[in-house]
Amino acid sequence: MDIHYVCRHCGTGLGKLNPQNVSTDELGFQQLTEEERQSMIYYHQDGTIEVKAICEDCHEAMERSPSFHELDTFIQ
Secondary structure, eight states: OOEEEEETTTOOEEEEEOOSSOOHHHHTGGGSOHHHHHHHEEEOTTSOEEEEEOOHHHHHHHHHOGGGGGOSOOOO
């Protein structure tokens, strides 16, 4: 199972893991609420897991413009 980390705002790939025999508990997914899991983790039919996170550029943009927090995407 591959795990791909992707920015939820701009779609930039942040990293990729190809762990062998790693559980979601070891990745810390159990610390998320059910709502957070549903909005952040996507299980693809091919077995790939996609985790939505925020890249440094989008994080900095959100700090400069707090109104961006209201939007699902702000990159045009």
